[in-house]
Amino acid sequence: MKSAWEILVVDDEEIMRESLAAWLREDGYEVETACSGREALDKARAKEYAIYFVDLKMPGGMDGIETMMEIRRLHAEASIIIITAFATVDTAITAMKEGAQEYIVKPCNPAEISMLVNRIIKVKNLQRENAILRKKLSRQYSFHDIISKNPKMLEIFDLIKEIASLRSTVLIHGGSGTGKELIARAIHNSGNRADKPFIGVSCAALAETLLESELFGHEKGSFTGADQRKKGKFELADGGTIFLDEIGDISPKLQLDLLRVLQERSFYRVGGSEEVQVDVRVIAASHVDLRQAVQEGKFRDDLYYRLNVITIYIPPLSERREDIPLLARHFIERLSHELAKEVVDLSENALKLLLEYDWPGNVRELENAIERAIVTCRSKILTEEDFNFLQRSIEDKKGWTVPTHLSLDELERQVITATLQRTQGNIKEAAAVLDIDRSTLYERIKRYGIQRERLVEK
Amino acid sequence: MSVNRIYLASMGHLDADILEDLEEALTMHFGFETRRHPPIAEPEHAYDPQRRQFSAVAFLQQAVEHCPPEAVKMLTITERDLFIPMLSFVYGQAQLGGKVAVVSLAQLRQEFYGFPSDGDLLRERALKEMSHEMGHTFGLIHCPERLCIMSLSTNIRHIDLKGSEFCGGCRAVLRENTAVTRAGGSEVLAWEERL
Numbered sequence: 141m142k143s144a145w146e147i148l149v150v151d152d153e154e155i156m157r158e159s160l161a162a163w164l165r166e167d168g169y170e171v172e173t174a175c176s177g178r179e180a181l182d183k184a185r186a187k188e189y190a191i192y193f194v195d196l197k198m199p200g201g202m203d204g205i206e207t208m209m210e211i212r213r214l215h216a217e218a219s220i221i222i223i224t225a226f227a228t229v230d231t232a233i234t235a236m237k238e239g240a241q242e243y244i245v246k247p248c249n250p251a252e253i254s255m256l257v258n259r260i261i262k263v264k265n266l267q268r269e270n271a272i273l274r275k276k277l278s279r280q281y282s283f284h285d286i287i288s289k290n291p292k293m294l295e296i297f298d299l300i301k302e303i304a305s306l307r308s309t310v311l312i313h314g315g316s317g318t319g320k321e322l323i324a325r326a327i328h329n330s331g332n333r334a335d336k337p338f339i340g341v342s343c344a345a346l347a348e349t350l351l352e353s354e355l356f357g358h359e360k361g362s363f364t365g366a367d368q369r370k371k372g373k374f375e376l377a378d379g380g381t382i383f384l385d386e387i388g389d390i391s392p393k394l395q396l397d398l399l400r401v402l403q404e405r406s407f408y409r410v411g412g413s414e415e416v417q418v419d420v421r422v423i424a425a426s427h428v429d430l431r432q433a434v435q436e437g438k439f440r441d442d443l444y445y446r447l448n449v450i451t452i453y454i455p456p457l458s459e460r461r462e463d464i465p466l467l468a469r470h471f472i473e474r475l476s477h478e479l480a481k482e483v484v485d486l487s488e489n490a491l492k493l494l495l496e497y498d499w500p501g502n503v504r505e506l507e508n509a510i511e512r513a514i515v516t517c518r519s520k521i522l523t524e525e526d527f528n529f530l531q532r533s534i535e536d537k538k539g540w541t542v543p544t545h546l547s548l549d550e551l552e553r554q555v556i557t558a559t560l561q562r563t564q565g566n567i568k569e570a571a572a573v574l575d576i577d578r579s580t581l582y583e584r585i586k587r588y589g590i591q592r593e594r595l596v597e598k
Numbered sequence: 599m600s601v602n603r604i605y606l607a608s609m610g611h612l613d614a615d616i617l618e619d620l621e622e623a624l625t626m627h628f629g630f631e632t633r634r635h636p637p638i639a640e641p642e643h644a645y646d647p648q649r650r651q652f653s654a655v656a657f658l659q660q661a662v663e664h665c666p667p668e669a670v671k672m673l674t675i676t677e678r679d680l681f682i683p684m685l686s687f688v689y690g691q692a693q694l695g696g697k698v699a700v701v702s703l704a705q706l707r708q709e710f711y712g713f714p715s716d717g718d719l720l721r722e723r724a725l726k727e728m729s730h731e732m733g734h735t736f737g738l739i740h741c742p743e744r745l746c747i748m749s750l751s752t753n754i755r756h757i758d759l760k761g762s763e764f765c766g767g768c769r770a771v772l773r774e775n776t777a778v779t780r781a782g783g784s785e786v787l788a789w790e791e792r793l
Contacts (some may be wrong), residue, residue, distance in 0.1 A: 159655055160683035165694050167750060168739035223684070247649070247686040433601035 143192035146170040149181040152198045177202030184211045196224035216521045219260045284326035287470050290460035304331030311447045312425040312455030317504030320425035328381040338379030344386035354412050362411020381421045388426040397438045403445045442465045457499040471510040483514050486522035493524050553588040565592045605672040607635035623725050638664045652690040654680040663730040671735050672698045679704035692734035699731035736775045
């Protein structure tokens with residue numbers, strides 16, 4: 141539908157901009173005009189137009205190319221058509237290099253301009269349709285807030301549905317940030333305990349005594365500060381599910397207590413003598429390999445077997461890269477609302493960058509990266525520049541190959557140069573990374589003729 | 599008080615004797631009484647010697663100045679080859695949802711393309727272009743239906759290929775907008791009012 145699209149015509153000559161605007165209006169577009177680059181920017185700040193017609197030669201300090209560059213800063217994917225009466229190859233090349241989508245010489249044939257506008261609008265319509273379909277697809281690949289189209293993850297979704305209403309203990313393995321708690325919640329919410337409590341406990345966050353009290357509760361006067369009886373998480377979760385995150389970090393004593401709860405379905409509050417019976421489903425998670433911890437004697441084997449009735453392994457994000465676009469767009473949609481910033485998508489280059497990155501912190505790191513990019517971005521589309529903080533890591537990684545054709549001196553020069561680049565020329569930091577003292581680093585910089593200023597600029 | 603009348607005028611000298619046909623077609627298509635207006639002089643300074651064409655905007659402006667206050671619409675016809683600064687030519691120009699329109703016969707003539715004169719073909723093309731531009735004054739925009747009179751024609755071949763009637767959708771909008779015009783409302787865009 142044409143009328144959904146707005147066009148901005150920027151030209152200092154009134155007759156030029158208004159006659160073009162009138163002609164485009166006859167074609168059904170909403171058209172606004174601006175008589176200078178500055179006015180165009182004010183309008184572009186207020187809203188995004190489908191097409192910007194910008195005259196190359198405009199007085200008042202801001203010509204068409206500058207106007208175009210500023211508009212592009214606001215709207216990275218803007219379709220800008222540069223208009224000029226001076227058909228020189230140079231200006232055409234400059235305009236295209238700086239990001240003009242098209243370049244037209246006035247006066248042009250009505251068919252030419254009509255085809256140009258139709259072509260751009262057709263692409264815009266397809267992009268819009270694509271966004272709608274992507275949203276639909278994202279919903280299709282969404283399972284209780286977990287988004288994936290990875291075959292292994294889809295198997296997990298199926299497994300969750302199968303085991304949701306069982307009482308069996310579940311052990312979730314997965315790296316930090318893979319979404320272990322989300323999986324636990326999905327199990328809880330898919331089963332017959334969904335209307336009962338889901339209680340999460342991070343076992344790594346608390347000291348042993350505190351954790352014991354946290355899990356099992358305590359009686360009044362059982363320890364200093366225990367001025368009243370307090371219910372533990374197991375009691376609070378009665379009828380529902382308790383999620384014990386980072387279970388590999390608990391002490392041998394707590395391992396024993398936990399084993400007892402799993403076997404007897406009952407426990408004693410700290411300082412108490414009354415046995416408390418509970419009906420709780422236990423879902424435990426660990427980022428460390430519990431089997432190995434058992435072999436090393438750090439984790440009780442009987443507890444491990446009690447926990448390991450149903451095991452779910454969540455692959456790291458680097459093993460399910462096909463989910464990166466889905467997740468990135470899901471986070472953009474959610475976080476742009478939360479942060480009250482109008483960001484609608486990310487550019488192809490930005491997506492390429494996200495796909496190249498290794499995501500050691502998994503989905504949580506991706507979410508944080510999207511949030512950081514949204515906070516700092518200046519347009520509706522996240523560009524690769526908005527992810528510069530990731531790019532440095534990629535470049536660092538790409539730069540690491542074992543050289544076999546260099547002298548030791550050359551190798552040392554390259555290592556020092558690369559380290560200084562990474563530290564933005566900071567000597568203290570570079571010396572720390574290289575594990576040499578500052579005076580040695582200064583001496584090597586001098587010896588190899590490394591110019592720090594240039595490194596900083598890069 | 600609105601008398602619901604469309605005025606038809608030549609602007610400058612007309613070689614073709616087609617005003618009578620246009621007058622009849624205007625009444626038929628838009629359902630208003632059509633009255634001939636005395637010929638209007640071409641606007642001064644409309645000629646661009648570099649382009650060897652005439653400014654369509656200046657012609658529209660001239661039509662606005664001569665449009666009788668009681669007219670609901672006014673259509674002017676010229677032999678001059680018209681342009682707007684951005685485009686190499688226009689077959690006509692209208693105020694979208696406004697009062698006046700201008701149609702140029704220059705590029706509707708077979709002679710323009712090096713063929714012998716053809717009065718019937720010129721009349722047929724002029725009728726289509728007249729309906730198209732008048733459609734704009736009644737608020738119609740270009741229609742994606744290629745046979746509809748409101749489809750955008752950027753070459754003479756398309757004018758010949760498209761039909762001489764409004765499609766169902768455009769006809770419905772036209773019916774509604776002509777009723778509004780009859781009731782006395784005629785919205786003119788801000789810039790066009792300044793013409």
